[in-house]
Every structure is written in structure tokens, then in C-alpha cells.
Amino acid sequence: MNVNQSAPPVPPFGQPQPVYLGHHQSSYGGQPGSTTAPTSYGAYNGPVPGYQQTPPPGVSRAPPSSGAPPASTAQGPCGQTAYGQFGQGDVQNGPSSTVQMQRLPGYQPFGSAILAPVVSQPAVLQPYGPPPTSAQVTAQLAGMQISGTVAPASPPSGLGYGPPTSLASASGSFPNSGLYGSYPQGQAPPLGQAQGHPGTQPPQRSVPLQASSFTPPASGGPRMPSMTGPLLPGQSFGGPPVSQPNHVSSPAPQALPPGTQMTGPPGPPLPPMHSSQQPGYQLQQNGSFGPTRGPQSNYGSPYPGAAAFGSQPGPPQPLPAKRLDPDAIPSPIQVIEDDRNNRGSEPFVTGVRGQVPPLVTTNFLVKDQGNASPRYIRCTSYNIPCTSDMAKQAQVPLAAVIKPLARLPPEEASPYVVDHGESGPLRCNRCKAYMCPFMQFVEGGRRFQCCFCSCINDVPPQYFQHLDHTGKRVDAYDRPELSLGSYEFLATVDYCKNNKFPSPPAFIFMIDVSYNAIRSGLVRLLCEELKSLLDFLPREGRAEESAIRVGFVTYNKVLHFYNVKSSLAQPQMMVVSDVGDMFVPLLDGFLVNVNESQAVITSLLDQIPEMFADTRETETVFAPVIQAGMEALKAAECAGKLFLFHTSLPIAEAPGKLKNRDDRKLINTDKEKTLFQPQTGAYQTLAKECVAQGCCVDLFLFPNQYVDVATLSVVPQLTGGSVYKYACFQVENDQERFLSDLRRDVQKVVGFDAVMRVRTSTGIRAVDFFGAFYMNNTTDVELAGLDGDKTVTVEFKHDDRLNEENGALLQCALLYTSCAGQRRLRIHNLALNCCTQLADLYRNCETDTLINYMAKFAYRGVLSSPVKTVRDTLITQCAQILACYRKNCASPSSAGQLILPECMKLLPVYLNCVLKSDVLQPGAEVTTDDRAYVRQLVTSMDVAETNVFFYPRLLPLTKSPIENTTEPPAVRASEERLSNGDIYLLENGLNLFLWVGASVQQGVVQSLFGVSSFSQITSGLSVLPVLDNLLSKKVQGLIDSLRAQRSRYMKLIVVKQEDKLETLFKHFLVEDKSLSGGASYVDFLCHMHKEIRQLLS
């Protein structure tokens, strides 16, 4: 039971254990001469029939033809249209149509016409500095030019920036919430640099034209309350960010090796290419390029808005204000594409310490050579500062996002299972760390030194092996625990509760049969589905049948238990109406083997919808239902999972009774946090009991109105369970989504009754944890259940000095019960580098993981702090991170430059997406339940999920040739990127939209929708007709493929341009200003620059 238990001494270990069938692997570790035969090892998680994602054969998909009342009878908040059906609660009940996001006139010219110095293009960076991997990015933003050293020049008239007054107003008033608020429409509109130069395609390195006439995009930037310095109007100069590795103070003749930092004196001006190629603009370039500091005096105005470019004899400026060119700021799409191109072809081999893995958006294979795959562990940084002082200075959170039971692609082998027999796994006597590749064998192999605590331990005789001349055990490659980053140990009885090997787990299905559940058709649909789904419960390896037993309960105000013993001709019902003192009325016959009781179970599932068909009972209980399931598992002495299907706020008189306390007026007040907190402590107490029993709770909600998700999700959250939410559920609209989620949820691999411990080498330790679990002390993460989708995020702090030579080690040990009832330990090891130079830290960070951590940190923060405070904290931290870099790592350059570390250049855009997410800045259409729901979802998300959740993927469907079947390259999530002659898919892991431009060719409309014109397309459509043509098949195929990549089914919503549903869609165009007041990317970047500058001044 306890991960820390020390193993009892001795007996011989049985190295090869043919016990777990699964992935056949002829010789792991690439060692042809392996002496043992590991072929039969492996395979937890292996591709086994029981886990397949495909729906069970013979399942009836059709909604019941009788029974379910017509959907149209749904009333109330759900009557409304597709909004009500929308998404996983992210945005349901959307705004009622009148709000239309305005397309700013200025935006249009942007996309294509204007030159775009692309910050991140490696090709661009090449000649000037280090290769992109280590290059930094210089972005020179409008609005950044504050502290120049040169006397201001007066602005020439006609140059075109707005007068201070207008700039001031542009400088970000955020009326709502005092934070972001919305920018006045039309303010700081993008200016059309393009306008004067249509079609101009300057060389990539060029600075955007007319930098001098930019209107402070910054001025439009969000002004944070925390800002103390004066916000200078119009201090927004400098022109767009430049594609320049900022480390280079002088034009480097060749690419520098990664990490090289040139700090020499300012070199000669940039190569003349710009000016020669862009006559007329050369003068502005000076200011835009970091390295060329000589001529920068022009920008050094203390009154930047006014003087910065004043003396520039630039070309006539056609417009009074210029906006930062969105093409010139770091693009997520470009970064993702570059990483795919650079790192997608080779496998990621884990043998090297501190290696930053490819991005989560890159497809790559992993070869385990001693460190855990990034599928199991991703870190915010792979190079940790040696001292806490350095860490504090940098403010970069040190965290690992761990997914211990991650599913692997079929090409990768599941961890081997090592059986050491009765002696159990070998561990350090002092810190209890498990044997791993980093343990150092000494004294000819008779002892080993612990790599975590340095303790010298004896090697038990049966584990002894000689060392080779390098000091390595000669059997190192024959033993997973000596050569691999991830592996499993069979646990001995010492690791089991009550010193008894566990029984196989059980699943209990608990179905709300109150009026709403019956009326929506849910009960009938669910019962029908379960008849076949139960044949696909998780199995161990190639076991013929699942060891999991099942039980059934239905409930409204009272609970009905069913005896489905195989010997019965018909199921028997037992009613428990004393919900205040829950007990399980039967033991024998409640939890049964599916095969043995097939007939009785089928009969029960046939009868349930009929039995309650005429119910008028609208009230439900909730806590007693969980209590009953937990008691049943306790009585059966096993762990397991409860699947709860629930429809309404539990207002019936019973423990855990809730009241409707929804109050949107609390938003933006100090009491807003109460919306995220449970309204009673009863559920925490209940959850604790569940965890002790290994009872995990998965909750499927089907609310027609407020159900208090914040309270109902407490038990799932603390027991490692999942919550699904189908607002205003109607069979015909939602059955596909619900059934897909249900099938996946029931079939997925789960580790039960689990305890996770993360050990670290001396110098750092795990101090904080995020995810769906319970903690009774400061170190052990208890998970009643843990599935392959869930992550636990761990934050580390220094408690001593680290050193570069030894690096830092993490070992995550998960003790759990498999679905067949076997007790196992899964071990993941990861070695990180340590540094004494901050630059090394900044070169080895992973922004996607940072964002995952920061989002979780913030989403937990809203439980205890005002949301505004949480947002400010995020912004401040981000500014500190970037300011520290600027101060310590970047070469000296103009204050007007925003300089971002190469691997963090997306931090601002992604952070902005977090800040304007529904939890931290809800739109008017987002319900309290939606926010609570999303909050808890994000808590367990892995890095890939948060990445696409916060920055959705937008795929043009009609741009590439129709024969081209590969996934089209994404475009940036901004309205500017939409062309009204095209069709796009947008997905964020929960939602899926198909946006149709108003001028799409008729042929395309016909091919895809089977109608003859745009106007005939049904807005809000959720299923595309299956048509026999290439385009239709391609789009359907793409939709299927996107769905297959995500852990939850994404329901499609067709949105027509200019239709009212478009408002909802635009909510996901995260680079744009949001209706709820969230800043645009450009504005936020400018704001971030201000914050940084303030920190530096």
C-alpha cells in the first residue's frame, strides 16, 4: 500500500516473467545479445482487444424509436438553439445573437499584402545569428520605445502618429473589470501598411515599412492595474518585432552555434540588403533592428510617441497611425511547423540528459534509452538553475507534467514488467528510491550508491553482477530497471492494503431515473448501449474476458439496487429509501461477472426504461448515491469505479443536498471565488472515504439548468475521476457525443487504488501538486483511480545547491492495482541538467509545458483569490521571466525592443489565451457551471491538450488541392486569416466548428453540404451529409482524424459567415480581441513589453 515500504529481504528474483502478454518485443534496449527473453514482458497498455476504441459490434446506434419524448419538448434554457447544445459546456447558451464582432476595416489588408518580417523563421535568422533553436527573438514593438538616450526630435507633421491625446485614449482603457475591458472599437486599428504598397513583398529580413508611423499598438494594450509607472501616451514605437536573434549585437558573419551569445560592441550596421531592396524604408530599419544600435538615436526619445521617428525622412506616411503587423510577431503556427520539420522525422532518443523533446504538436517516436519518454513526463525546463537564488531571479516555474499511465502509439512498447519475486523491487534503504539506471554500482558490484540521496546500499546476493571496465554492470542492458527510463515492477504483498493481494476491481453503473433523465431519452439510450458495451470492459493483456465485475443502481429520491445473480430468472430490485443512512441491501448478486449474468443483466437493462417510463419524480439525491457505491465496494473488498449518470441539482432531502446559489453578479467581485468552491464540505468528506476505498467516480452530467458543477465535481476530482457534461441533452443531437465518450471512458485502462510519489535528487524537492487526486500528507498523491489521460503536475523548489556535473534526477513511482487486480509499481525516471548561467535555463525551456503549469496554477488560484488578482499574478510572473532574460541573457539593445528567448517566444501569446479563457475572463454567455467544469477539466490536462485548448487549431479546407489528403497546415487563430471564399475547421479538443465563408464556390457547397447555395446551408448543423465526392470524403476523414486525436468527442457545429452563431465561433479566434474584453495578441504583446520595461527600469 505504501510506496515507501521497504522491500523485505531477498529471495531470488525472477527476471523474465512471461506473465504479461502484450507487445511483442524481440529485444528491448536494442541489445541483440540479451540473455533473458523479454519477449513476453511488457504490455500493460499494449494494444489489447479490450481497449479498442472502435464501437462494439452490433451496438444499436439509433435512438430508440419509442420512449424518448421528442426533443422539441425541451423547454427553458435549453430551448434555445444550437447554443444550448454547444460544446462540453465551454460555451453553452451563447449570447443571443445581437452581438456581432465587428471586422475592423483595418484588419483586412493585413494578412497577405504586407511584408512580414517573420520573427521566427530560421531561414531568416540564419545569417545573423545562432540557429533558430538557440536564437532569441527580437521583437520591436510599437509602444516600447521609452527610455531613449537621445534628445527628442519633434515629430514632423504629417508623419502620422496620433496626437498624444488620441494615443492616450488608445492606451488601453479596460472598462470592464478594470482589467482588460474592451478596447474601443476602431481604436488603434491596424493600419494598413499595406495600403500604400499593395503587393510589396519585401525581403524577409526587412523591417516593416513605415515603422515610424506606427501607432502604438501598445497603446491599445491592456493596462494592468498593477502597473505603477505612468503610461506614456504614444510610447508605442519602434515598429514591428524583427526577425532577429537578439543576441547578435553585430551582424554575425555566420550562424553561431546554439547558445552562443555575442556580446561584443555594436557592430556595423546591418547588411545593406534591406535598404537596397527597399528603397525608401531603410531609415526606419535602424530602429527596428536591435543590433544596429548606432543610428538608433532617432528612437531614443523620452517621449517616444512623439519624437521617436520624428526626424526620419521617411516616405510620406499615408496614415496617422500604424499598427504592429501581426505577421511580424511570433507565430504559433510557424513555431509548430518548424518543429515538425526539424524534429518530426527522427525518433527522440532519451539517452541524453536534459534534452528538450520535440513539441507536443510534432509527431515523433520515442526510443527509451534511460529516461522516461516525454509522453510520460514533460518539464517546464530541462536545465535547472543550480541555486534557488537563480531560480527566484528567473521566476521560471520548475515543474513536471506527469502522465504515469499515458497511452502510447502502437509503434512504441509498453513498459516491461519486472518480477523480482518475493523480494520485491530493489530500493535504496534510506530514501526508498527504486533501482534505476542512475544508481551507481561500486566495490566491484557489491554495493550501490543511491543517485537520489547518495546512501551506499548493499546489493543483495541474488542481484549481484560484475561490473565492466567502465563500472557498469554487465547485465545492465538485460534489465529494464538498469537501462530504461520507464518500467514496472510486480509488487509484493507488502505493497497491498492489509497485506492482502487485491481482488479485481468492480464497475458500478448508477443511473438517474428521475423525470428529466427519462424524458430526454437518456435512460433508454444508456441502457441500450450498456447491453453491448459491457462486453468491452478493460482486460489484462490477452485475457479472454475482463476480470471486472459490474453492478447496477438506479435512483431519484431513493435508491434501487439490483440483484443480477446469474442463477436468477429475472433481476430483483431492492429499494433503499433511507438515504440519510445509506447501506447496501444485498451483497451476493450485486457485483457479478458480465458473462455469467449476461441474460439477467440484459433483462434488467431492458426493463429499467419501462419501469420508470411514467415517473413524475423530479427530485434527486447525489451524495447518497456515491456513498452507496463506495459501501458496495467496501463490502466486496475491492477497488473500482462508479459511473454516475446524473441530471439535476440534488435538492431532495438527504446528505449533500444542494441549493441553487448561482449568481453571476459575483463575477468581478471578491466573492467570485465562491462560484468555484463547493457549497458544502460534505463532498470532501465523502471523497476522502472514497479514496480510502479505492473508489473512483466518473460523473456524466446532463443538466437542463444550473446543477452546481463546482460542488458535484468534488468527488470525481478528488478520486481521480472524470466529469462529462452534456447541457440540455437530447438524444437526437447528443447521442453520438455521449456514447463515444462513454465507450471510451468505460474501456480505458485504469490503475486503481493508486499512490504516486515523486522523488528527487538532493537539492530539489517536489513541493506542490496539481491534478485530480487527494493528498493526505505532503508527499503521497493518492488516486482512487488513474487513467491514461490524466496528468499530475508537480512543482519543484530548491532546498539546496545543485551542481552542473550531477544534474538533477526525478523518479516518479506509481503503485496501483491493474484492471485484473494485480498490484504493480510503474517507475519513470528523468535526468535533467543544472546550470549556473541563466541563459542555459532559457535555452532549455518548454513553453507549452510552462503554459500548462501556469494555467493550472491560475485555475487553482481562483478558488482562493479574486480572479483579477490571479490574472495579475500571471502577467507579473510572465513579465518577470522575460525581464530577467532581457537583463541577464540578451545582449544590450534598445529599450524599444521586446526581446524574447527563442524557446519562449510564444509565451506572451499563449499566456494571453489563458488570461482570456472562460475561467479567468468569462464572456456573458459562459455559465457558472461551464466555468467550474472547464476549471476542473484543465486541472488534469496534459500538455498537448492545454496547448490546443488555449490556442485552437484552425485548418483551411479548401486552400490546398483537393487530392491532397494530408492534414492542411493550420493558420493563426484570427479573423484576419479567414477568407470568405474558403471553409475552415476549428478545434480545441472540446469543440469543433466548420466555418463557411459567404463567398464559397457553389461547387464546394454542393460537394460538402449537398445543397445548391450558401443560403441553403443549415446553420448549426452538426452532421455533414455523406456524399460521394472527393471533398466530402476528405473533410469527413479529417473530422474523424481530429476526433481520434482527442480524449473527448468533439461535436461538430457548422457556422456560416455573418450568421449569429459566428459570435460563438469567434470566441475561439484567440489572437483577436475578445468580446469579453480579452486583449488581442498584438495588444497583449505590447502590454507585456511595457511591464517588462518597467521591471527593468
Ligand SMILES: [Zn+2]
Ligand atoms: Zn537513496
